[in-house]
Structure formats: structure tokens, C-alpha cells
Amino acid sequence: MTELTDIVNETIRREIEEYIERPDEVERNVELFARIRPLMQEISAALIEGDDGTVDRLTKQALDEDIDALEIMDDGLIAGMGIVGIKFRDNFIFVPEVLACARAMKAGMTYIEPILSASGVKPLATVVMGTVKGDLHDIGKNLCIMMLRGSGFSVVDLGVDTSDDEFIDAVEEHKAPILGMSALLTTTMPNMGKTIEAFIDADLREDVKIMVGGAPVTQEFADDMGADAYGKDALDCVAVAKGFVSVQA
Numbered sequence: 001m002t003e004l005t006d007i008v009n010e011t012i013r014r015e016i017e018e019y020i021e022r023p024d025e026v027e028r029n030v031e032l033f034a035r036i037r038p039l040m041q042e043i044s045a046a047l048i049e050g051d052d053g054t055v056d057r058l059t060k061q062a063l064d065e066d067i068d069a070l071e072i073m074d075d076g077l078i079a080g081m082g083i084v085g086i087k088f089r090d091n092f093i094f095v096p097e098v099l100a101c102a103r104a105m106k107a108g109m110t111y112i113e114p115i116l117s118a119s120g121v122k123p124l125a126t127v128v129m130g131t132v133k134g135d136l137h138d139i140g141k142n143l144c145i146m147m148l149r150g151s152g153f154s155v156v157d158l159g160v161d162t163s164d165d166e167f168i169d170a171v172e173e174h175k176a177p178i179l180g181m182s183a184l185l186t187t188t189m190p191n192m193g194k195t196i197e198a199f200i201d202a203d204l205r206e207d208v209k210i211m212v213g214g215a216p217v218t219q220e221f222a223d224d225m226g227a228d229a230y231g232k233d234a235l236d237c238v239a240v241a242k243g244f245v246s247v248q249a
């Protein structure tokens, strides 16, 4: 069995010991970080501490050492943000600390973005992406956008707090066959359904494939809202989009 002591990074060990209370989450994180290489653990630790300068430096170092950008994204940045999410949920940290972590995440993303977004091929299709009305979370959406661009899609990014009209106007203007919506709050998830209704009312629903995602979103919820597909992460987002245009994932 994997033990806490199998994790080499002291900060990560302390974070798990002090702040993660649920046994299943302890087990999941111990297993995750024990298999992650030390430099990625250091990136995660710096992200958890909201230290954007260190995340910046270590991400650059990792790329210089030829570590794959996808590994840095998953094992360095997303893994660290997982612990931040647990600490936030359980009231060990609050919005200002989470904002610092988000800033650190973005510092790392700045380096991996051009790598993951570079494709150099003729666009497969245009995807309109946005975070739904009332929701300001954009980290996951931005990762999806990087991966989509890197896989040959042209992406129109509507940012956060996107209204039905903004989604509709962008799909029409860019003649986009695919729309992706992101939501991170249980209170804003229903806005996905409202936007889909707005597409039906505008008589445009048949013209666009709609995918949805974000931490609280599930396949069942996507079905209930009338979306065409649900994607659990950025890789899935690309697979779903490719499925829409009948390209092998």
C-alpha cells in the first residue's frame, strides 16, 4: 500500500496530513503524489502556497528539462489545485488565498499555453467556448481551450459570465458548429440549460453541437439539460469535439 512517506515533497506531505480529512481523499492524494515526479510535486507545492514566482520558475525549468507540457499541466498544476479545492471547501483557506493559487496556476499556464495550443494545421472546426452567466471560474475552460487549439480547432473564447445572447451571437457570427460551456458552481450550472433553451427559441439548436463541463457537471446533468455531450476534463473535451466533427480522437 502507498504511504504518506512515499511522497518526497515535505510540503505536500504536510498539506495532506494537516488539511485533508476524508479518508478516501487522503488515499487518492497519497497515491497521486507518490507517483508524481519530485519536480512536479514542487510545482504543486508552490501552487498550493500561492507562490506564482516559484511556479513560473519551476514550470520553465521543467520545460527546459524536456518534461511534457501535458504532464506539467496534470501532475504539476491540476494536482496542486485539487488540494486547494479541498482546503477551500473545508474552510482552511478563503477567496484571497484561492486567488493567489489561481494566479500561480496562470503563471504556469503562460508557459504551457503556446505549446499545447500550437497545431499549425488547417482548423478542424470552430468552437465557441465560455463560462456561463454568473460564473467567474475560467481556469478549467482555459485549459480546454489550449487543448482544443493544440488539437487543431479554432476557438472563440467568450471569457466568463457569458449571457445567452453572447453565446448565440458568437455561434452565428463565426458559423461555429460546436459550442462548449463551462460551469463550476451548482448555482450557475442550470444556466447551461437556459442557454440551450435560448438556442431552441432562436431556432438554432439544430445548427450547433453543445458540450458542457466543469467540476460539478455530470453526464446525467448534461443529459437533463439537453446537451449533446459531457466532457470530464480537457482531454475529454478534445475527444468530444473531434467526435462532433467525426475525426478519430
Ligand code: B12
Residues within 6 Å of the ligand: 078, 081, 084, 085, 086, 088, 089, 090, 095, 096, 098, 099, 102, 134, 135, 136, 137, 138, 139, 140, 141, 143, 144, 180, 181, 182, 183, 184, 185, 186, 187, 211, 212, 213, 214, 215, 216, 230, 231, 232, 233, 234, 235, 236, 237, 240
Ligand atoms: C480557483 C477557484 C476559485 C477562483 C477562480 C479563479 C479563476 N480565474 O478561475 C475564485 C477565488 C475567483 C473563486 C471564486 C468563487 N468560488 Co471557487 N473555486 C475554485 C477552485 C478551488 C478550483 C477551480 C479550478 O480552477 N479547478 C481546476 C480546473 C483545471 O478544473 P475544472 O475547472 O473542473 O476544469 C476541468 C474539468 O472540469 C473540465 N472542464 C471545465 N470546463 C469545461 C467545459 C467543457 C465544455 C468540457 C468538455 C470540460 C470542461 O476540464 C477542465 C480541465 O481538466 C474550486 C474547487 C474545485 N474543487 O473545483 C472552487 C469552487 C468551484 N468555488 C466555489 C465557490 C463557493 C466560490 C465562490 C462562490 C466563493 C465566494 N464565497 O465568493 C466564488 C464564486 C465566484 C463566481 N461568481 O464565479 C465552490 C463551489 C461550490 C458549489 N457547490 O457550487 C468550489 C467547488 C469550492 C468549494 N468546494 O467550496 N473560486
